[in-house]
Amino acid sequence: MTPCEEMDLQLHGLLDGELDAVHAAAVEAHLAGCADCSAKLEGLRELRAKVRGARVAETAPASLTARLDSLAGAPRVIPLTAGRPRRPAPAWWFAGGSITALAASIALFAIIAPAPPGLPGELIEGHIRSLQAQHLVDVQTSDRHVVKPWFNGKIDFAPPVVELADQGYPLAGGRLDYIEGRTVAALVYRRRAHVINLFIWPGRAPAAPSMTHLHGYGLLRWGRAGLTYWAVSDIDSAELVAFQHAFAARVGG
Amino acid sequence: MPHADAAYNLARRLTRGSDAAEDIVQDAFVRALAGFDAFRGGDARAWLLTIVRNRFYDWLRERRLKATTPLTAPGTFDEAGEDAAQDYTDLDADTPESELLRKDEALSMRALIDRLPTRLREVLVLREMEHLSYREIAEITGAPIGSVMSRLARARAALGEAWRAFEHQGAGAVT
Numbered sequence: 001m002t003p004c005e006e007m008d009l010q011l012h013g014l015l016d017g018e019l020d021a022v023h024a025a026a027v028e029a030h031l032a033g034c035a036d037c038s039a040k041l042e043g044l045r046e047l048r049a050k051v052r053g054a055r056v057a058e059t060a061p062a063s064l065t066a067r068l069d070s071l072a073g074a075p076r077v078i079p080l081t082a083g084r085p086r087r088p089a090p091a092w093w094f095a096g097g098s099i100t101a102l103a104a105s106i107a108l109f110a111i112i113a114p115a116p117p118g119l120p121g122e123l124i125e126g127h128i129r130s131l132q133a134q135h136l137v138d139v140q141t142s143d144r145h146v147v148k149p150w151f152n153g154k155i156d157f158a159p160p161v162v163e164l165a166d167q168g169y170p171l172a173g174g175r176l177d178y179i180e181g182r183t184v185a186a187l188v189y190r191r192r193a194h195v196i197n198l199f200i201w202p203g204r205a206p207a208a209p210s211m212t213h214l215h216g217y218g219l220l221r222w223g224r225a226g227l228t229y230w231a232v233s234d235i236d237s238a239e240l241v242a243f244q245h246a247f248a249a250r251v252g253g
Numbered sequence: 254m255p256h257a258d259a260a261y262n263l264a265r266r267l268t269r270g271s272d273a274a275e276d277i278v279q280d281a282f283v284r285a286l287a288g289f290d291a292f293r294g295g296d297a298r299a300w301l302l303t304i305v306r307n308r309f310y311d312w313l314r315e316r317r318l319k320a321t322t323p324l325t326a327p328g329t330f331d332e333a334g335e336d337a338a339q340d341y342t343d344l345d346a347d348t349p350e351s352e353l354l355r356k357d358e359a360l361s362m363r364a365l366i367d368r369l370p371t372r373l374r375e376v377l378v379l380r381e382m383e384h385l386s387y388r389e390i391a392e393i394t395g396a397p398i399g400s401v402m403s404r405l406a407r408a409r410a411a412l413g414e415a416w417r418a419f420e421h422q423g424a425g426a427v428t
C-alpha cells in the first residue's frame with residue numbers, strides 16, 4: 001500500500017482529472033483502504049463545491065461589457081467578405097455563442113483583413129464603422145435646422161443639409177468622420193432598413209455623378225459648388241442614383 | 254465580448270477585488286485584439302487570461318512604484334517559494350463588503366481566496382474558477398507543472414483551513 005505522504009498531490013490530481021489510468025487506479029486502490037485519505041479527498045471536493053458555488057465567481061458588470069463592446073464595434077478595416085454591413089463572419093476565434101461573441105468575431109475578422117485600397121475603401125470603412133460602432137450620428141434629428149448649425153465651428157465649410165423624407169429618404173442626423181486625413185461631414189439618411197452615408201468635404205469633383213462598386217457597396221460621387229459628395233450605401237444602385245437626384249435637386253432648388 | 258466574465262473574475266481575484274480589474278480587463282482586450290495575428294491557435298480563452306494575468310502584474314508593478322511606504326525588497330522568496338514582494342496587504346483593509354460578509358457565504362469565500370498569496374491564488378482561481386488544466390496553468394504562469402501542482406495543493410490546504418476557521422469563528426476570521 002502506498003504511504004499517505006505520497007498521496008497528497010495524487011489526490012489533487014485525481015480530483016482534477018489529471019491522472020493517467022494507471023495512477024488513478026493506484027490512488028483509488030489506496031483510498032479503498034485508507035479512511036484518512038478518503039476523508040481528505042472528500043474535504044477537497046467540498047471545498048471545490050464552495051469555491052465554485054453560486055456568486056463566488058464574479059461576472060463582468062454592465063459598465064465593463066459596454067466598454068468591451070465598443071472595442072468590438074470599432075474595426076479598423078472592413079471585412080473582405082462583406083457584402084452587407086452586418087454580415088456575420090465565421091466565429092472561429094473566440095468560442096462562444098452569444099450575440100456579442102458574434103459581434104466580436106466580426107470585428108476581429110475585420111481587423112485581420114487587408115484594407116481595400118484608396119478612397120472608396122476608406123469611405124466604406126467609414127460607412128461600416130458608423131453602423132457597427134453604434135455611432136451612426138453625433139446629432140440625431142430629422143430636422144435639418146438642427147443638423148446644419150451643429151456642423152458650425154466643427155468644420156471649416158458648410159455642408160448643405162436637406163430633408164428628403166418626402167422622397168423616401170428621411171434624414172437621421174449628421175456626424176463628423178475622418179477620411180483621407182481630414183475631418184469631413186457625414187449626413188445620414190435612411191432608406192427603409194438601409195443607411196446612406198453622405199460624406200461631404202471641400203474639393204472639386206465633376207458635377208456629373210459617377211458610380212463605383214466595391215465589396216457590394218455602391219459609391220456615388222459628384223461635385224457641386226466646391227464641395228465633393230460621396231454617397232455610400234448597400235441599397236440598390238438605382239435607388240442610390242435616385243437619392244442623388246433628389247438631394248441635388250433640393251440643394252440646387 | 255466573449256470571455257469577459259472569465260477575464261473579469263480573474264482580474265478581480267488577482268487584484269483582490271480592486272476596481273482596477275475593469276481597466277485591466279479592458280486593457281487586456283485591447284491587447285488581445287491588437288495582437289491577434291500573434292495568436293497561433295490553441296485556446297483563445299487561455300490566451301486571453303494570460304494577457305489579463307500579465308496586465309495584472311504590470312498594474313501591480315506600477316502600483317508598487319507609486320506606493321509611498323517601503324515594500325518588501327523585490328525578489329525575496331520565503332521558504333514556500335513565494336515571492337513576498339508579489340503580495341500586498343493594504344488593499345482589502347476595510348471594504349463596504351465587510352458588513353455583508355457576516356451573512357454572505359459567497360462573499361466570504363471571495364474574501365478568503367483574496368487572502369491567499371498571489372502565487373497560490375492565481376493557480377487556484379485558474380483551476381477552480383476558470384477550469385483550466387495543469388498544463389494550461391503552467392503555460393499561463395510560466396511555471397513548471399510540478400510547481401503548479403504543489404501550489405494548487407498548498408492553496409487548497411490554506412483555503413480549506415481558512416474556511417474551517419471562518420465557519421468556526423464566524424465572519425471575524427475574514428475581516
